[in-house]
Amino acid sequence: MKLQQLPQEFIAALPILEKIEGAGYEAYFVGGSVRDTLLGKPIHDVDIATSAFPKEVKAIFEHTVDTGIKHGTVMILDQGQGYETTTFRTESTYTDFRRPDEVTFVRSLAEDLQRRDFTINALALKSDGEVIDLFDGLKDLTDHRIRAVGKAEERFFEDALRMMRALRFSSQLGFEIEATTLQAIQDNAALLNNIAVERINTEFTKLLLGKNVWYAILELLRTGVHNYLPGLENSDIDLVGLADLLKQEQIDDVTVAWMLLTFELGLTADDAQIFLKSWKHSNELIKVVRSGLRLLNQLRIKDVTDWQLYQVGTAIQATLKVLDLSELPIESTSLQVRYEQLPIKEKQALALNGGDLTKTLALKPGPLFGKVLATLEYKVVMGELANDKPVLLKAATTIIQKDQQGK
Numbered sequence: 001m002k003l004q005q006l007p008q009e010f011i012a013a014l015p016i017l018e019k020i021e022g023a024g025y026e027a028y029f030v031g032g033s034v035r036d037t038l039l040g041k042p043i044h045d046v047d048i049a050t051s052a053f054p055k056e057v058k059a060i061f062e063h064t065v066d067t068g069i070k071h072g073t074v075m076i077l078d079q080g081q082g083y084e085t086t087t088f089r090t091e092s093t094y095t096d097f098r099r100p101d102e103v104t105f106v107r108s109l110a111e112d113l114q115r116r117d118f119t120i121n122a123l124a125l126k127s128d129g130e131v132i133d134l135f136d137g138l139k140d141l142t143d144h145r146i147r148a149v150g151k152a153e154e155r156f157f158e159d160a161l162r163m164m165r166a167l168r169f170s171s172q173l174g175f176e177i178e179a180t181t182l183q184a185i186q187d188n189a190a191l192l193n194n195i196a197v198e199r200i201n202t203e204f205t206k207l208l209l210g211k212n213v214w215y216a217i218l219e220l221l222r223t224g225v226h227n228y229l230p231g232l233e234n235s236d237i238d239l240v241g242l243a244d245l246l247k248q249e250q251i252d253d254v255t256v257a258w259m260l261l262t263f264e265l266g267l268t269a270d271d272a273q274i275f276l277k278s279w280k281h282s283n284e285l286i287k288v289v290r291s292g293l294r295l296l297n298q299l300r301i302k303d304v305t306d307w308q309l310y311q312v313g314t315a316i317q318a319t320l321k322v323l324d325l326s327e328l329p330i331e332s333t334s335l336q337v338r339y340e341q342l343p344i345k346e347k348q349a350l351a352l353n354g355g356d357l358t359k360t361l362a363l364k365p366g367p368l369f370g371k372v373l374a375t376l377e378y379k380v381v382m383g384e385l386a387n388d389k390p391v392l393l394k395a396a397t398t399i400i401q402k403d404q405q406g407k
């Protein structure tokens with residue numbers, strides 16, 4: 001098969017392929033960008049595979065960076081763009097199910113493509129537009145199928161993360177996982193214990209954001225892969241529930257995805273923190289999920305007060321999206337309107353600050369100081385006091401007097 005028209009990103013990189021070919025070697029576009037071009041999707045990174053050894057690549061081009069020289073990857077810099085160029089390789093022995101003990105550079109494209117994960121990812125594109133398809137990847141693309149190259153089990157022994165990748169591609173592309181590949185995932189799921197959680201997180205997050213997420217979650221359960229994901233062992237029922245909610249939906253935000261997951265798992269804010277830490281999520285994401293979960297868990301029981309709404313703060317948009325995706329029969333629009341109408345959205349917007357308390361009321365920093373500000377903040381949010389300096393000063397005076405009488 002020959003492509004008549006190449007996307008702009010490939011056209012821009014053509015001089016690189018041609019220069020390598022001109023020096024007497026082979027060079028091809030490979031990986032996800034070839035797959036996505038054939039699917040008519042936009043492409044991101046352009047990967048190049050070549051028969052030239054790293055030293056030879058570096059001799060051809062003036063500007064290169066050794067980004068992964070041990071594995072045969074050199075970045076070629078061209079007109080402000082960087083192109084990762086990797087020498088054809090086979091990865092001979094694997095003892096830990098993730099990294100090859102040694103990489104052997106080879107001159108044959110076929111040997112390189114043969115050790116790639118799935119047939120749809122094992123296509124190569126030549127500079128003249130010819131698609132090299134040694135494993136019927138084109139047919140699998142047309143039939144919407146994810147199939148391992150050669151023996152699935154061997155591919156998963158080389159890198160167990162590929163089992164997660166199969167599930168994530170099925171979610172992103174809306175493809176089915178072919179039966180023997182699926183069986184090999186089921187048989188080898190425990191190998192995921194060898195994989196760093198950060199890598200699993202990247203794939204699982206992409207899975208949650210895919211258009212066919214409900215199918216991927218059901219396949220995840222069917223193969224038992226969830227039993228090797230942090231905190232998801234034995235959460236079959238919750239995950240089926242999540243899949244159900246997402247049948248007609250696609251999540252477009254990472255934080256929303258993880259907030260929805262923790263909500264459907266029935267976690268408290270504190271439990272969610274432990275769960276998300278075990279997935280090595282950032283403190284920033286954890287903070288937003290915690291705030292959102294507090295509100296959502298309250299909404300599960302009864303309506304919330306303006307103060308509870310206020311405390312969600314900047315997590316409000318993500319939280320309302322999760323509410324819409326969830327099974328709770330509550331309209332997010334009414335909460336959105338209530339949030340918009342709050343007298344203040346943050347402490348800093350209070351018409352009176354610590355400086356005013358010191359200057360005007362001669363109050364020294366201490367426990368009472370904090371108590372006064374917190375009380376005013378609460379009363380303003382709840383509409384019990386206007387957010388107006390004289391009003392707040394008067395209220396502050398009353399609180400201070402009461403406190404002193406109490407002593």
Ligand SMILES: Nc1ccn([C@@H]2O[C@H](COP(=O)(O)OP(=O)(O)OP(=O)(O)O)[C@@H](O)[C@H]2O)c(=O)n1
Nearest residue numbers: 030031032033115116117118121122159161162
């Ligand atoms: N565990 C892996 C990771 C990658 N690859 C190969 O390396 C290519 C590039 O890998 P990567 O960028 O991680 O994935 P893509 O398939 O390009 O997907 P994406 O569009 O998400 O980048 C893949 O297409 C595949 O041929 C592989 O065989 N096994």
Ligand SMILES: [Mg+2]
Nearest residue numbers: 031032033045
């Ligand atoms: Mg890629």
